[in-house]
Amino acid sequence: MSPVEQKSFRLKRPDFADVPESRRRNMSAIRPRHTKPEHIVRQLLHRLGYRFRLHRKDLPGHPDIVFPGRWKVIFVHGCFWHRHGCGNSVLPRTRREWWEAKLHRNVERDEAALAGLRKLGWSPLVIWECEIGDKEALAQVLHKHLGPPGSRTV
Known part of the structure; x- marks a missing residue:
């Protein structure tokens, strides 16, 4: 997507004046990198004997975990922010239209990143926040x- 298309695609941010201060503090504390689910996956990978790089900015979507010698990447997605469809991805009741558009943009951006990585020869894997609880199943995946x-298998 070109910068002009991205600019026209952005949504006007609502005022949020009616949102309670505690909710605003909660939402502003959510960060895009080094999240708790990401830390859990990284610790498991390290325990299993894998070594990796983090957040390569030169790759589409800035993958969370990168294995350059294997040409493999891992995204650790939050179910709400990336619309997994499980019980953790329920839309808020207030400003529903705004949230739908915002989260739909996230899904489109994710799909474009995955396609871009595949086109470059990388093999992506998406791990959802709700899948992290079962460590044995996650280790197998x-x-x-x-x-x-x-x-260094490719």
Whole structure:
């Protein structure tokens, strides 16, 4: 998407004057990188023997975890922000139209990033926040995507 298209695609930010201060503090504390789910996945990867890089800005979508020798990347997505469809992705009741448009943009951006990575020869994996609770299942998914630790399989 060109910068001109991105600018015209942005939504006008609402005033938020009617939102309670506690809710505004909560929402402003949410960060795009180094989230708790991301830390959990990184710790598990490290325990399993994998080594990786973080947040490569030269790749589409700035993947959370990058394995350059394997040409593999991992995104750790929050269910609400990236519209997983599970019980954690319920839309707020206030300003529903604004949230729908905002979150729809996130999904479109995610799809474009995944397509861009595949086009460049990278193999992406998306791990959802709700999938992190079962460490054994997550370890199997990671091992299947990455291959054995220490190898550089493409």
